[in-house]
Amino acid sequence: MRSDVRVLSAGNGRLGVEMARSHLPTVILMDNNMPEMSGREAQAILRSDPRTAGIPIIALSANAMAGAADRGLAAGFFRYLTKPVDVHALLAAVDDALTHAKGHAR
Numbered sequence: 001m002r003s004d005v006r007v008l009s010a011g012n013g014r015l016g017v018e019m020a021r022s023h024l025p026t027v028i029l030m031d032n033n034m035p036e037m038s039g040r041e042a043q044a045i046l047r048s049d050p051r052t053a054g055i056p057i058i059a060l061s062a063n064a065m066a067g068a069a070d071r072g073l074a075a076g077f078f079r080y081l082t083k084p085v086d087v088h089a090l091l092a093a094v095d096d097a098l099t100h101a102k103g104h105a106r
Contacts, residue, residue: 005094013037017045020052027097029090032061032072040075047076054104056097060085 008023010016013034020028028046032039039059046052056078061068064082072080078100079093 011035013039013042017042020046020055021049024051025055026101027078027094028055028057029094030057030059030077032059032063040072043076054101056100058090058093058097 008019008025010019014036016028016030016034017037019025030039030042034042037045039061043057043059046055046057057076059072059077059080060083061072061080062083069080069082078097081089081093
């Protein structure tokens with residue numbers, strides 16, 4: 001458990017975008033296959049909003065096909081992790097994103 005991290009959860013992409021805009025989190029973990037809006041669509045909306053454009057977004061996806069991670073990173077995700085998620089890789093990605101966010105404070 002990390003006492004320095006507060007986790008918020010949204011049940012779908014639309015709510016995730018609304019929560020990101022209202023809470024301005026330091027890092028976002030985003031499933032690519034969400035109800036109402038895909039992770040890629042939500043990420044594009046957040047990237048187009050100056051308030052959320054700089055938030056590192058870590059994609060979580062079941063799509064492990066060749067090139068999927070490269071396409072996700074090219075689309076603007078900070079990291080692209082495939083399911084089942086390796087806990088050590090997830091924690092490392094979160095640590096990297098927190099460090100990145102501190103270096104690029106809004």
